[in-house]
Amino acid sequence: MKAVYERPRVLKDVATHYCPGCTHGIAHRILAEVIDELGIQGNTVGVASVGCSVFAYNYIDVDFQQAAHGRAPAVATGIKRVVPDTIVFTYQGDGDLASIGAAEVLHAAVRGENITVIFINNAIYGMTGGQMAPTTLEGMRTTTTPLGRQPAIQGYPLRVSELLATVDGAAYIARCSLHNAANIAKAKASIKKAFETQIQKKGFSLVELLSSCPTNWGVPPLEALKWIEEKMIPVFPLGEFKVKEGDAR
Amino acid sequence: MKMSATNHSVNSGVKILAEVVLMKGNEAVAEAAIRAGCRYFFGYPITPQNEIPEYMARRLPEVGGVYVQAESEVAAINMVYGAGGAGGRVLISSSSPGISLMQEGISYLCGSEIPCVIVNMMRGGPGLGGIQPSQSDYFQATKGGGHGDYRLIVYGPSSIQEMVDIMFRAFAVAEKYRNPVMILGDGMLGQMMEPVSFPDETPPPDPRSKPWATTGNRGGKSRLLSSIILDPEGLDAHNWRLQEKYRRAEKEEVMWDMEKADDAEWFLVAYGTMARVCRAAMTMARSEGIKVGLIRPITLWPFPKQAFEAVLPRAKGFLCVEMSTGQMVEDVRLSVEGRAPVYFYGRTGGAVPVPKGVLKRIRDMVSGKTPSITDYYDRVAGGERK
Ligand SMILES: Cc1ncc(C[n+]2csc(CCOP(=O)(O)OP(=O)(O)O)c2C)c(N)n1
Ligand code: SF4
Ligand SMILES: [Mg+2]
Numbered sequence: 001m002k003a004v005y006e007r008p009r010v011l012k013d014v015a016t017h018y019c020p021g022c023t024h025g026i027a028h029r030i031l032a033e034v035i036d037e038l039g040i041q042g043n044t045v046g047v048a049s050v051g052c053s054v055f056a057y058n059y060i061d062v063d064f065q066q067a068a069h070g071r072a073p074a075v076a077t078g079i080k081r082v083v084p085d086t087i088v089f090t091y092q093g094d095g096d097l098a099s100i101g102a103a104e105v106l107h108a109a110v111r112g113e114n115i116t117v118i119f120i121n122n123a124i125y126g127m128t129g130g131q132m133a134p135t136t137l138e139g140m141r142t143t144t145t146p147l148g149r150q151p152a153i154q155g156y157p158l159r160v161s162e163l164l165a166t167v168d169g170a171a172y173i174a175r176c177s178l179h180n181a182a183n184i185a186k187a188k189a190s191i192k193k194a195f196e197t198q199i200q201k202k203g204f205s206l207v208e209l210l211s212s213c214p215t216n217w218g219v220p221p222l223e224a225l226k227w228i229e230e231k232m233i234p235v236f237p238l239g240e241f242k243v244k245e246g247d248a249r
Numbered sequence: 250m251k252m253s254a255t256n257h258s259v260n261s262g263v264k265i266l267a268e269v270v271l272m273k274g275n276e277a278v279a280e281a282a283i284r285a286g287c288r289y290f291f292g293y294p295i296t297p298q299n300e301i302p303e304y305m306a307r308r309l310p311e312v313g314g315v316y317v318q319a320e321s322e323v324a325a326i327n328m329v330y331g332a333g334g335a336g337g338r339v340l341i342s343s344s345s346p347g348i349s350l351m352q353e354g355i356s357y358l359c360g361s362e363i364p365c366v367i368v369n370m371m372r373g374g375p376g377l378g379g380i381q382p383s384q385s386d387y388f389q390a391t392k393g394g395g396h397g398d399y400r401l402i403v404y405g406p407s408s409i410q411e412m413v414d415i416m417f418r419a420f421a422v423a424e425k426y427r428n429p430v431m432i433l434g435d436g437m438l439g440q441m442m443e444p445v446s447f448p449d450e451t452p453p454p455d456p457r458s459k460p461w462a463t464t465g466n467r468g469g470k471s472r473l474l475s476s477i478i479l480d481p482e483g484l485d486a487h488n489w490r491l492q493e494k495y496r497r498a499e500k501e502e503v504m505w506d507m508e509k510a511d512d513a514e515w516f517l518v519a520y521g522t523m524a525r526v527c528r529a530a531m532t533m534a535r536s537e538g539i540k541v542g543l544i545r546p547i548t549l550w551p552f553p554k555q556a557f558e559a560v561l562p563r564a565k566g567f568l569c570v571e572m573s574t575g576q577m578v579e580d581v582r583l584s585v586e587g588r589a590p591v592y593f594y595g596r597t598g599g600a601v602p603v604p605k606g607v608l609k610r611i612r613d614m615v616s617g618k619t620p621s622i623t624d625y626y627d628r629v630a631g632g633e634r635k
Contacts, residue, residue, distance in 0.1 A: 043465040045335070048475075057473050063463035065334050066475035068357050071327035074319065078331025078339075079463065081315045082289060082456050086335075086465045104327070107320035 008032035010041050012061050021221020023178040023211040024052055027120060028059050030188040031091070035062065038195055044087040045079050047072040049101075051093030052126040070101025073108035076115040087198060089116040095125040098134040098158050105164070105206075112169030112203035116194045119160065119206055121175075122213040123232060130216030134158040137235055142216070157235055161208045165241035171203035173242040177210040179228040183238070190240070202244050210236055269446045274409045275300035275439040278368060278432070279308065281416035282340045286453040287366070288314035289339040291328040293321060293347060296380045297436035298370040301342040314453075322347040326354030326367075333363040334463055334474045336456025338420055342368035344436070345386050346377060349394075355429055356395030359491070360476025362461075364423035366416070367401075367431045370439035373598040381599020382436035382522060387576035390433050391550040398488050400495045402430045402502055403549040405520035409443040411547075417448055422502060424454075426494055427461075433549060435572065437522040437601070498551055505553035506545040509535070510560060513542025515614060518569040518581050520546050523602065527570050530607035539615055549577065557584040564589045566614050570607055571595045578622070592619045596634060606635055 007013060011032040018024045035041055044062040048054055050069035057064035067075040072090035080088045097105050097119050108115060124142055125131040131144040135157050139148040149157075161175045172194050176187035187209055194205035210232050212224035219227060272280070279301045282290075290309060292302030302318065309316045319325035322343055332339045343351065348369045358365060369390065373383040388394075390403045402422055406412040415432060423430040457464050463472050478484040509531060510516075517527040524545040534541045544556050544567075557567075566589055569578040578593045585591050594610045596602050613619040620628055 041466070042468045045463045045465060047331070054477060057471070057475070061466075061471050063466050063472045064475070065331060065463050066361065066473070066477055067330070068327060068353055071324070071330075071354070074324040074327035075331035075334075077317065077324075078289075078291070078328035078333070078337075079335040080331075081317060081328075082332045082335040082337035083464045103320050104324050107324065110320075111317075 008036045010035045010061050012059050014058065016059055017055060018052065019215045021212065021214045021224060022052070023209075024120065026178050026184060027118065027209050027211065028056065030184060031118060031191055032060055033188060034192045034195055035060075037192065038199070040087050040195070043085070044089070045083075047076045047079070047088070047090040049090060049092040049096040050127070051096050053091050053093060053120065054127070056091050070096050070099070071104055072096070072101065073104040073113070073115065073117065077108055077111070077113050080113065080115055084114070087116075087195065089118060089195070091118045092120065093126065094119070094121045094123065094133045094135040098160050105160075106167070109164050109167040109170045109204040109206070112171070114198055114201055114203060115205075116198050117206040118191065119208045120211045121160070121208050121236065122211040123157070124213050124216050126213045126216055130213075137231060159236060161206070161241045164206060169204050170206070170242050171244035172197040172205035172240075174240045175208040175210070175236060175238050177228055177233060177238055178212070179210065179225040197244070208236070269444045271442055272409065272445050273300060273440065273442050274412060274434065275370065276304050277409045277413050277445050278342070278416060278434070278439075279304035281413040281447060282366070283308055283312060283314070284447050284450045285417045285420045286451040287338045287340045287420065288312065288453045289332045289337045290314070290316050291319050291325040291332070291339070291341055292316070293319050293325050293343065295344045295347045297372060297382070297439050298342050298344045298368070300439070301368065305340075322350035323354065326351035326358075329365045330354060330358055330361070330363055333358070333365040334361065336454065336459040336462030336464055338453055339365045340368070341365065342370065344370045344372045345374050345383070348386060348389065352389070352395035355401065356397050356399060357476050358429045359399035359401070360397060361474045362427040363429070363474060364427050365429050366419045366423055367429055369431060369433050371433065371435040379599050380436065382572060382601065383597060383599060384435055384521060384523065384572040385574070385576065385597060386433065387549065387571070387573060390431050391552070391580070399491065400428075400498070400550060402426065402428065402498055402551070403433050404431070404547060405433045405549045406438070406547070407521050407524040407545065409438065409441070409445050412438060413445055413447060417451065426498060428494065433521070435522050436599070502548055503551045503553050503555065504547035505556045506547060507556060508543040508545070510542040510544070512540055513560070514540045514563060514565045515611065516542050516544050516560060516564055516567045517607070517611070518544045518546070518567050518577070519571065520549060520577065523570050523572055526602055526604055527607055529604035530611060533604060533608045534611045539611060541611055546577070552580045552584065554584040557581070561585070561588050566590045566592060568592045568594060568610055568614050568619070570602055572601060573597055575622070591622065593622050593625055600634075
């Protein structure tokens with residue numbers, strides 16, 4: 001009998017600590033599938049960030065460094081500069097990447113650092129219990145915006161992919177969503193493109209994944225997926241924002 | 250290595266090249282790092298250490314190395330974390346405000362046990378302070394600065410030659426303990442020129458030769474460099490294991506120098522630039538018949554308590570001189586443990602105590618006129634500084 005669906009080799013055979021219905025697990029799975037398909041497991045180094053995915057190394061079986069909050073792109077830069085033939089990726093949440101680590105990710109792109117960033121946008125600080133993130137939607141209630149995010153007081157959600165696409169050093173920037181099977185398949189294709197961008201030494205690549213946090217959004221998992229589709233996508237449109245064609249730098 | 254009372258060279262046993270060149274401290278530090286096998290440098294401009302990144306930007310590409318100008322010292326120290334964790338021999342340098350920004354990263358480096366060498370060419374603080382030499386980051390370097398129970402191994406060289414020699418030792422010690430090592434210089438040492446000769450070159454290590462370095466698992470067991478341990482028992486065990494390392498460093502890495510100690514009754518205690526000033530003051534005092542010696546800590550952590558034990562039976566008093574309001578003096582008092590009087594003289598902000606000023610304090614100490622440390626602060630507040 002031919003297996004049509006199995007655990008990617010890179011994904012460890014352990015239970016994760018993620019909440020039921022959280023899409024961090026889906027992101028891990030498609031990332032692992034891409035690493036398998038590209039055959040780069042033995043030559044890849046991951047950088048885990050500070051957020052719910054802090055223990056990503058417990059699930060993805062490659063060499064890993066655990067970075068301080070927001071600093072993963074700087075850590076990845078250091079790794080890549082020492083072993084440039086190694087594939088280096090970071091896995092970061094929106095608090096980590098878009099708030100405390102905004103400078104690090106921007107300047108990694110500015111340098112055209114040849115690394116891949118997997119960016120989980122769930123519009124909230126998951127790990128610390130649901131505080132406002134830079135990506136929190138207008139009117140969205142969080143534990144630190146009890147009345148909903150009010151632009152006059154807390155400003156507007158930050159569109160990271162659009163911002164980074166303006167940077168010349170960025171070679172591949174895409175935003176995908178994990179709310180249904182068709183979009184998960186697209187997300188996987190984008191992650192693969194991002195890694196291929198790195199393998200071809202074209203420069204900085206980032207895939208933003210709209211992701212759910214049923215626990216801190218306070219909704220059941222299925223409703224959370226619907227919420228991504230109905231509320232998040234209008235603010236964070238999907239698509240490729242930068243695709244650098246042609247040869248390596 | 251334990252230093253004997255007369256052993257001045259930190260590099261005995263290493264063949265010294267005959268060639269002597271005149272070099273600025275900052276440039277000599279950079280060249281020494283390259284010759285010690287360093288191939289990675291991550292920097293951010295700040296006076297008075299700019300010649301180090303500038304030299305590295307020029308020289309590293311010539312030897313197949315990498316220089317990256319980071320977007321901040323925060324990013325720079327985290328690049329060091331990544332590069333050191335991937336097995337590279339890495340240097341980073343800055344001056345006081347920049348070193349403050351690195352404290353989080355330094356704590357992570359210690360927690361994840363990643364080696365590197367950090368140079369701080371100290372300037373006056375707090376805040377933006379000034380750009381003139383200072384020694385006011387002693388607490389930050391030796392007592393923490395970042396969060397958690399960690400230690401840096403800290404060297405306080407007092408000449409350009411010694412900075413060069415210590416650079417070789419610093420990389421070896423950092424890798425021996427898998428811990429960051431700091432060279433605590435000051436703006437004076439960075440900016441002045443002195444003749445210097447370089448030890449034989451050490452080749453850079455192959456990153457893949459380090460079994461713990463994250464370079465891709467090559468089909469073997471995946472490696473992890475991390476400082477997060479949520480289980481209290483696990484973190485407690487990790488901390489005590491780090492302490493074992495630090496205790497070992499206290500046994501094996503302490504270095505100091507003593508001058509004119511054999512017949513001395515009174516002792517100056519100073520490191521770095523201040524030790525040079527004290528040496529001149531010591532000569533002046535001796536010409537007046539005052540038997541003064543100099544204890545010069547070379548490792549600031551681990552602090553050379555042993556040096557004090559050796560002279561305590563005949564010491565009438567210790568005068569600690571610093572370019573700060575009194576930081577190392579606390580370690581001197583801890584070493585002396587009340588068995589002899591400890592006095593202090595210091596200036597800050599780039600105002601450097603001069604030999605005449607130190608001589609005056611030596612005379613006061615000998616004649617019993619030096620105030621206790623508590624009274625000293627009152628007198629300084631009253632305007633008596635020079
Ligand atoms: C310097 C620092 N500040 C704050 C924290 C606390 N902290 C841990 S996770 C986190 C937010 C993570 O949110 P996000 O990056 O969006 O990841 P998520 O949990 O949502 O996946 C914060 C603020 C920290 N660990 N370090
Ligand atoms: S808190 Fe949110 S982001 Fe974190 S694991 Fe739970 S659902 Fe996922
Ligand atoms: Mg988040």
